[in-house]
Structure formats: structure tokens, C-alpha cells
Amino acid sequence: MKLLIHTGTHKTASSSIQNFLNINKTILAENFAIGYLSELTSLVVDDDFFNLLQISINDNKDQKILIVSNERLCGHFVDGYSAPETHALKLARAINNLTFTIDVEILTVFREQVDFIRSCYCQLLKQDNKISFPEFYRNLPSNSLNWKNYYDSFNQIITPRKYHIIYYSINMDIKKLITDILSIPMDKLSSPKTQINPSFGKFSIIMNEENRTFSKHWKSDKLSKILQITGNHLNSPKVAYFSDSESSEIRQFYKETDPLTSNFNYSTNQNPNEYKNELEEFIRQYTRIYLIQTKNEQRENERISKLLNSLRIRTDRLQDSFSTLWKQKHTQNLTIQSLKSELNKQALNNREMKKQLTLLQSQVNEFINKS
Template identity: 25%
Template sequence: MNIYIHIGSTKTGSSALQHFLNKNSNILSEHGIAYPDVGIVSDAHHLIAATLHPMAFKMHSNVIPDNIDQKLEFFYSRVEQFLTAARNVRTHSAILSSEYLWGEFQPEFYAHWREAFKDCNLHLYAILRRPDQWVQSSYLQALKSGEGRAYADWYRQFKSSPTSGTDYYQVIKRWADNLGIETVYIRTYENLVSNNSLFNDLLKTINPHANFFDKLTYSSRLVNPSPTQEMAELLLSINSSNIQVDHKKTLRKLILMNLKKRDIGELLEILPLGERNAVALAYKGVIGNIMREYIGSDQKRQFFKSWLA
């Protein structure tokens, strides 16, 4: 069986894609593509992905055991249930999706994934966002959740954490090398959005001749509201203040409630231009590594064209 592991990255429409796949799972299975209802939380296979993750398992402590031996038993049993569910509907391919899988992990993490799927043909599918947009979106999410550090202090820790996955190249390479994955599919968020193919691209990757898209139910293109630079600064001032935690939550909620939802793919400008340019410059080497190793010569110009805007 072919297993397509969608690892993210974060902030690239993963939740919308997972909702789309889960909502259409019955139709997809009729056409040979399984999105098994195993380990699902919020439409994604988060329970499978979080079990061996160094931190994410804590967010599901009511289900995932803390003991390492019990964790391993939980992980392998859920993977077997996932594969059994896919086989039961007689599909040729299955999709496993969770942005918890985005990051750089220890060798034993990948070793267990490789062992669990040893009898499958593995494919890696990753969506990358223009670095300055990805970093801004990540910081914005942190502000919405109560982050009280200024951008520079937050980013210093963010980029030094392996689980943040700031080095796109290393994230992809570790998955490919440690699991022996030969087929790696990399897309840019911007190209998928501009081509209106965020939802269908993975399905077309699995089956280039698929002709069932008119039978699927699609989600709205509107996404959560994003504040302006001034509003982001207001959120920061609230988060870093000495007022009570509950009051901070209420104020953040009021601010976000009064913002209009934006169209998917709309550019963020919550950081000054100099900060955005600094991120773009820092990623030149990472992008170069990806293009050399994973992008065909005939695709390079088009692949990152939207990132040059």
C-alpha cells in the first residue's frame, strides 16, 4: 500500500486540508484513497503523530500514556489500526496528515515510524510557505495565544527549537533519509493558493487521472482574521501587561472578534519591512538546498516564483 505522509508545514492551510479530506473520506475511499478515521483529532491524525513527539503528546495526555513503553504500544497499535482501516476499504493509497510531524526529531523517532510502516511504500508530501510569511504567521499565532515577548526575543527561541522546523531543508531531509523515502513532493503554499489547488493537489499527486473532484465538498477560502501591525502591537502590549490572565484572554477575544476574516493567501505585514527582509535573506541557503536536492531543473523557476514577489 502507498502511504502519503503529509507533514505540514504549519501555517500552510493544513487544518483546512485535513477538514476537506476527513469530510470527503467516504467519497475518496470509493476512488482508492483512504483517509482513515483512526487517531483523529480536529480532522487530523494527531493522536498517531503526537504519541512519539517530544512535546505534542502532552496536549493529549487524557488519551496518550506517559510511560515510554506504553507510548510505543499505543503508537504501533494505532498505526496498525490505521493500516487495517485502509485495507478494509480496499484502497491503493492512504493519507496520514498532521502538522505535529513538522520539525527535526531524534533518530529513534524516525526509526519507529519506519518500523511501523515497513511493509508500505512511503511518500512524503510537504507544503512550504514563503519564509517571511511563515514566520509572521507563526508569531501571530503566538500573540493570539498570549505570547508576551517582542518579536526578536520570540524568534530567537523559535528558530533555535528543532521542533519549530525553521530549517525547511533539514525537516524534509530527515524524514526522507531516515525512512528511506524516495518520492518527496514539495509544494509552495503560495502556488497552491494562486492556482486554487490547495485541496486537490495532494489527490492529483496520488492519482493524476482523478476525475471525481466535482463530487467533493469544499471549504470556504476565508481564514481566521489577521491583525494589522498596529493591532499586533496592541496584542503584545496586552500579553506583556500585569493585568489578570482572564482579563487578557477577554481583551484578545474582543480584538479578534472585531477583525474581518481575510482571504486565504493574503499577504501578512505585521512586521516591519526590515524584519521581513531579514528572514528572507536568512533562508537563501535553505531554499538553495531544497532546490538542489528535491526540485527538478524544469520546475525550479516556477516553483519559487511566488516567493520572489
């Protein structure tokens, strides 16, 4: 059995890879004996995760290949992947504790550091995080995004049979990437129709920062979804948090310390004027969707108001009916009490008459005896 472990990193099409594996999960299992352990994808990587990993591998021993994908295996970008060896050691321990031997392969996608930092910060904004970019960048540990150190940690601790290093690009062909690594034909597999979880572009960043007031009247997740769909980095310029000179300085730093950076294609900041038409189209789309959403909310509010009025009318009618019934019941109670009183009086009269009859009978008997 072969175990393919996809460790991320973040913002390198991990969601797209996982989505591709998920929509083809049945085909992979039935046609190629390849199992995708999707239940592990979104879990926090703790001791329970590694225990579940061992259980899942044991439960799927009939598969030729098992795939695990969880970008949390690499750590988190907020702390700059400061301790990749921690997860590598736990992963190696979980694999070594299996009762049978498996061949391990690792897949990691790396992204050029300047672009990676920008994309990670955009992800925080998309999650409605209020941290400023200078603060975010200042908190990253020095030399923390050295991909060679990251690679060495997993390669030396786990010693995989093969380590697949992929260099992220915006036009990555996920289907070809996965089928090449798995050595299977592409024709039976489906490709995702849309990109999953694209980053905010410059237009969305601006709108997100300038329109915070929408969140008071309009759920922020709706706003975030529209910003992501209409203003992602595919149809609007990427936001430039570093100047060209700052970008060059950062890239030079990693070039001197990280041999893997020589494989990246570098890009300069885009000229916003090149996207004038796209910006106008984005604003039109944004305005149209916002107006549609507003109208839908107005219609929903009107519908709820009508329902409340109808309920209020029905409540008033029920209250009137209840009052009428209560009055009738009260009247009946008074009538019953009056009848009871009359019956009691009649019973008293009957007892008095019985006493008088008894006395009269006694007098008659006495008279007869004397005679």
C-alpha cells in the first residue's frame, strides 16, 4: 500500500485539490482502488487526528493507495510555520505504529514568499480579521517561510519514498497534477467547474474596508461571499502590500537562504489602470447584487410584517371568542348556582313538612289511643 500525504501549504490551491479528490472519490475507489480519507481533511491536527489516521489506514488496507490531505499538517501561516518538525514527528510516529509496512509519499505545494504573505493576509481579511498588514507582517518570525527548512523537516523525519514538490501558479491544472502523481489516466475523472476559495483582489479589499457599515444591516458572510465571487484576484488586480523595491528585498533574502526559491516565477505589481474596465464591471456587479439582496430583504421584511399582522388579527379574534365563551360560562355558573340554591330551599321545605307530618301522625295516634 502507498500513502500519499498532502501537507499544504496554505493558499496554494489546497481547497481545490481537496474538492477535486472529493468529487472523484467514488471513481477513484471503484476504478483504481484509491481511497481518499476525506474525514481527515478539515480536522485540527492534534493527538486525536493521528489516532484517527491510524484507524482509517487500518480500515482501508484493501486500497492500493490512500490519500490524506490536510494543510494544518504544515502548521499555520500566522506563526510562520515555525515548527514543522513537531507535526512531522507525530506523523512519523503514527506511521511507524502501524502493524504493516506502507510506502509513504509526500506532496507539498510551495508559493513564492511575497505572494504567499499577501494571499495569507487577504485570507485573514476575508475572515473579517481586523489586524493591519504591518502588524501581521511584523509578527511573522524571521526566516519562517524558508521552504527548504520546511522540506527538510518532513523529508528527514518521515523519509518518504518520494517527495513531490509543486510550485504554485495561478493557472495550476489540478486534474493533471493529481493524475500525474497517482499515475492514472485523466479521462474518467471530473474537473471542478469553479475555483474554490479564491483570494480577495484589490477591488474586494477596498470594498471590504470602505463598507464596514453593511455588516450592521447585512450579514458579513453574505458581503464576503459577494466580494469573493465578483472581486477575487482572478478578475481584479492583486493588492500590493509591498512596493517593488520591498518585494525585491524580501525575495533576495529568501534566494540567499532558500534554494527552492530559484524555481519561482516572480511578478511585479500590476498597474491599476490596466483593470479600469474590470473595476467598472465589478462595481456594476457589486451594486446589482447588493440591490437585489436589499430588495429581497425588503420583500422578506414585508412578508414577515404581513404574517405578524395576520397573526395579530387572529389573536384578537381568539381573544374576543375567549371573552365571549368566558361570559357564557360565567352566566351558566350563575344559573347553576341559582338552581342549586332553589333546590336547597326546596330540600329544607321538604324536611320541615316531613317534621310536621311526623308530629301530626303522632297526635293522631295519641288521640286514637285515648278513644
